[in-house]
Amino acid sequence: MRANIWRTPTLFIAILLLLPLILTNYGVKLTSEVLIMAIFVMSLGLIIGFAGLVSLGHAAFFGLGAYVVALLGTHLDNTYVLIIAAAVISGIVAFVSGLLFIRSSGAYFLMITLAFGQMLFAIFYKMESVTGGADGMAVSASLNLGFGAIESRVGFYYLVTIAFLVSYYLLRVFISSPLGKGVRGIKENESRMTALGYNIRHYKLIVYSLSGMLAGFAGALYAYFNQYVSPDLLHWMFSGQALIMVIVGGVGTLVGPAIGAGFFVILQSYISSYTDRWPMIMGVIFVAIVLYGRGGILQIAMLLWNKLRPKRHKEEETPILPKEGNGFESVKG
Amino acid sequence: MSLLKVEHLSKSFKGLQVLRDVSLEVREGERHVIIGPNGAGKTTLFNCMTGTLPINEGKVVVNGQQISGLPAYTAVRMGMSRTFQKNNLFGELSVEENIHLAVTACKPYRFHFLKPASKYAEMLAETQELLAQWGLWERRSRIVSELSYGEQRLLEVILALASKPNILLLDEPTSGMSPAETVQTTMLIQSMPRSITLLVIEHDMEVVFSIADRITVLHHGEVFLSGSPDEISGDARVKEIYFGGGTLKHA
Structure with missing residues (x-):
């Protein structure tokens, strides 16, 4: 049993580390983008799938993180300071806005986060003198972790890989921690949690702030990756895309959103190289996924795996969707 | 000494008076049962006591500390815990x-x-x-x-x-149970240590009389009578409320 638990992550890490050897330069770049998106989408998946807070303004924190690197980067060059500042500022903004938003839930929460995201978008869009307005701005800070500037695509890839793995690991610990379990309980049954003595607002606020912080961290990485930021990063369209990635990947799990991000980014780049009408084709694919696999790609993959895998033991039922909801059980097969 | 005190509690929903001037004292270690026909306001009383519903007038004191007006999650911190009439689980x-x-x-x-x-x-x-x-x-x-x-x-x-908790509020612990399960649950309640003070809402008279030290009858949102099981069972007016009204469900 123990070997089983370790096999999958080890294999996955090995693949991630060896990938640059077989990929083209473009492939490495695309995978880096996937991993950054995966961090961002996991942060959104955390509040949607575990806290039941469906936000349509999460890109605001991603964009904010990216702009912190772009704007502060013109004054100082320390990568650590910039990335930590991006995460902390995004986290603080999430905390302060959360103080107001957390009181609402469901469609109201969705609308208020949408409005907040658009408000931040408008600020960055209008402040042309500082942010360059609609034209965006170049990121001048160089990526340097203390052992020389990281300029190669492969170097950056490894940095993002480590960032992704660490984020994933921390999220996994989070959802299994007392706080994470409490958050899950609140999604299940708020009135019972209150009766048990939990202050549910504190829990929602903490998870929302942490999620905003992680989104800001992903945004900071994206700023280094893209060398350019624009207000589009804060726009609700981008929030909507992230929401689609969560749903398509699998709500209520951790790996689901990451898979959704990979699927979305790769599919987008692949289809858009053939036709300008790529959004239409992707729309059809997403509708099909959501219609035929309510648990998203993760569930479809599990169904296929259960059908196709070699039948070594006759009756060894694997649950299709993880009951625990951390998504990890479902991939170990 | 009384561990739990409800003083002159009133609650109304948009003009409909559900609880009127309800006062209640529960002593340490006591098994206090609240009975009353459907709609008497028993569950509303629990909701008001635990802070789930805001109250209009009066106060609730637990272990000498006023609890009314505080958010619902603080009830447990003060040692008062509750169950629900309808299962409310994860x-x-x-x-x-x-x-x-x-x-x-x-x-x-x-x-x-x-x-x-x-x-x-x-x-x-x-x-x-x-x-x-x-x-x-x-x-x-x-x-x-x-x-x-x-x-x-x-x-x-x-x-x-x-x-x-040192105070446990049980809202119809045997509701919907089979006779066998009811007997079992009654025994479990009886076996609870006296360090836990019980306030129980119950409809089943057999259960009521096998656990109660003291009974309060709630009728139309008011305390109709409060007394020992013997006093309550011997009171003609209580019989009138229950059997005359015919709203008591007998398991």
Whole structure:
């Protein structure tokens, strides 16, 4: 049993580390983008799938993180300071806005986060003198972790890989921690949690702030990756895309959103190289996924795996969707 | 001395007076049962006492501290815990996880997020103790929605007990149970240590008279009568309320 638990992550890490050897330069770049998106989408998946807070303004924190690197980067060059500042500022903004938003839930929460995201978008869009307005701005800070500037695509890839793995690991610990379990309980049954003595607002606020912080961290990485930021990063369209990635990947799990991000980014780049009408084709694919696999790609993959895998033991039922909801059980097969 | 005091509590919903000048005293260790026909305001009284519903007038004092006006989650911190008339559990989680949540609720580590919950030995031990004590050990990894109704009803009580309350409010603990389950639950309630003061809403008269030290009759949102089981059973007017009105469901 123990070997089983370790096999999958080890294999996955090995693949991630060896990938640059077989990929083209473009492939490495695309995978880096996937991993950054995966961090961002996991942060959104955390509040949607575990806290039941469906936000349509999460890109605001991603964009904010990216702009912190772009704007502060013109004054100082320390990568650590910039990335930590991006995460902390995004986290603080999430905390302060959360103080107001957390009181609402469901469609109201969705609308208020949408409005907040658009408000931040408008600020960055209008402040042309500082942010360059609609034209965006170049990121001048160089990526340097203390052992020389990281300029190669492969170097950056490894940095993002480590960032992704660490984020994933921390999220996994989070959802299994007392706080994470409490958050899950609140999604299940708020009135019972209150009766048990939990202050549910504190829990929602903490998870929302942490999620905003992680989104800001992903945004900071994206700023280094893209060398350019624009207000589009804060726009609700981008929030909507992230929401689609969560749903398509699998709500209520951790790996689901990451898979959704990979699927979305790769599919987008692949289809858009053939036709300008790529959004239409992707729309059809997403509708099909959501219609035929309510648990998203993760569930479809599990169904296929259960059908196709070699039948070594006759009756060894694997649950299709993880009951625990951390998504990890479902991939170990 | 009285551990729990309700003083002149009134509650109305948009002009409809549900509770009127309700006063109640529960002594330490007492088994106090509230009876009354449907719609008498019994569950509303619980909701008002625990802060789930705001009250219009009056106050509630627990262990000498005023609790009315405070948010609902503070009730447990003050040692008062409750169950619900309709099962109110975490249906998608396992029995064990339900109890984990209940045990963790007031622990200082409830906000920790850098270590898996499964590493907190104290929480695991308390959960194990509750599971063993209440005979759910075998069923610990079952998903709650798959449990039988009676087992869910039992879990309802266990979750309230997990915080080690000194006042426990039970809202119709035997509602919907089979006769056998009712007998079992009555015995469980009787076997609870006197360190836990009980305030129970109950319809089944057999259960009421086998657990009560003191009974309060609630009628039309008012305290109609409060007294010992003998006083209540000998009172003609109480019989009139119950049997004349015919709203008592007899299990």
